[in-house]
Every structure is written in C-alpha cells, then in structure tokens.
Amino acid sequence: MVQKGVFITFEGPEGAGKTTVIAELYKRLVSEGHNIILTREPGGIRIAEKIRDVILDNNHLEMDAKTEALLYAAARRQHLAEKVMPALRDGYIVLCDRFVDSSLAYQGHGRGLGIDEVLSINEFAIGETMPDLTIFFDIDPEVGLARIAKNDEREQNRLDRESLDFHYKVYNGYQEIIRRYPNRIVKTDASLSELEVTENVWKIICNQLM
Ligand code: TMP
Numbered sequence: 001m002v003q004k005g006v007f008i009t010f011e012g013p014e015g016a017g018k019t020t021v022i023a024e025l026y027k028r029l030v031s032e033g034h035n036i037i038l039t040r041e042p043g044g045i046r047i048a049e050k051i052r053d054v055i056l057d058n059n060h061l062e063m064d065a066k067t068e069a070l071l072y073a074a075a076r077r078q079h080l081a082e083k084v085m086p087a088l089r090d091g092y093i094v095l096c097d098r099f100v101d102s103s104l105a106y107q108g109h110g111r112g113l114g115i116d117e118v119l120s121i122n123e124f125a126i127g128e129t130m131p132d133l134t135i136f137f138d139i140d141p142e143v144g145l146a147r148i149a150k151n152d153e154r155e156q157n158r159l160d161r162e163s164l165d166f167h168y169k170v171y172n173g174y175q176e177i178i179r180r181y182p183n184r185i186v187k188t189d190a191s192l193s194e195l196e197v198t199e200n201v202w203k204i205i206c207n208q209l210m
Helices: 018-031 046-056 065-089 100-110 115-126 141-150 164-180 194-209
Strands: 006-011 036-040 093-097 133-138 185-189
Touching (some): 006 100, 006 194, 018 194, 036 065, 065 093, 100 115, 115 164, 141 164, 164 185, 185 194
Parallel strands (some): 006 093, 036 093, 133 185
C-alpha cells in the first residue's frame, strides 16, 4: 500500500485520560484544516464495535485468553481494512485510541500469552501497517484505576475489573514494548493535569507533522 497519510496511535493503562485528550487534539487539528479521522480500538466501525461488545461484556468471564487475543486481532483487521487503510491511502491523519501495542501489553504480557506470540497473530491481521507515531500515556496503574472509580459516567468493563496485579503486568508489558520500539513510541506523563498533558502531546504531534 502506498501510504500518504499519518497514522498516530495512543496507548496506556486504564484511566490514563487518553480519550479526553485525543478529542481535544482532534478539534485542534480540524480547526487547522487537516484532513483527519478519530477512531478507536476495539471498534471504530460496525463489525468491530460488535466484537468489542463480545470481548468487554462483564458476563463473559469464561473467555479464554487466546480467544480474547484473536477477537482483538479480528476487530483490528476489519477496522484497518474498512476504515484506517483507506483513510491513510487518501492522505488523512488517523488518530486511533489504542492499536496493536494494547494487544502486546494486555494479552501478551497481562494474560501471559507472550509478546512475540501475540505479535505473530497480529502480523497476520495488520500486515505492514504500523503507526508512524505512538504516544504512551504514562500513569501508575493504581492511580489510573482510582480515577476510573471516581468517574461515575464511565462504566467498568470486563478488563477494567481485572486485579491490580494484572494491570501492573500490563504496565510492565508496555515498558518492554517501549524498549523494543524506541523510535516509534514517545512517553508522556499522564499524571499531570488534562491541560498540561494536552499541551505536551500537542507538541509531540506538531513535531511529527512538521
Ligand atoms: P478502552 O477502555 O481504551 O476503550 O479499551 C477497551 C479495553 O480493551 C481496555 O481495557 C484495553 C483492552 N484492550 C486489550 O486488552 N487489547 C487490545 O488489543 C485493545 C485494543 C484493547
């Protein structure tokens, strides 16, 4: 695929504040006249949103870890094929709330399936399409989970409800992934105020787009 656009993904533990910050960045980029789409994983299109509901359903406690990894990869494939790849081909900036690094951290490290194993099933799903830039919202998992608990508007899903130990494994998985991809992934301190995080991430994105 000849990619003309820019693919930017956002990663981090639960309660890192990604979603709010990305919405603000999207508004700023639109007002500057960029062609841009904002999307998320798992989801972003009809079929992947259905898969999301299956994965995150609080009643699906019996879901096997490999099934979970495969469902995320399936949702990712459909989302890429239907929405992200065409947008990149058309020269859009694509902002995506979570992508393959979430699978490597959550399923690879958190669930203990292995980062390389989860990468290999995802390579089948994504082919050559990797982000140009990934911003990691760095926050201690305990602080992030406490933020979620305080936020009445955010319903807790099956993954949010995992043990603190699981969320620390996910966090440590992210550290390993950041070591593997030092040129692609940039960390930002997500314990700062929303405004400070937005400004810091804005600078990182402007640098990338220059
Ligand atoms: P969200 O809360 O950021 O919308 O993401 C939904 C949940 O799915 C969140 O707990 C992270 C998790 N997740 C994975 O475990 N693997 C993945 O590949 C993705 C994209 C998300």
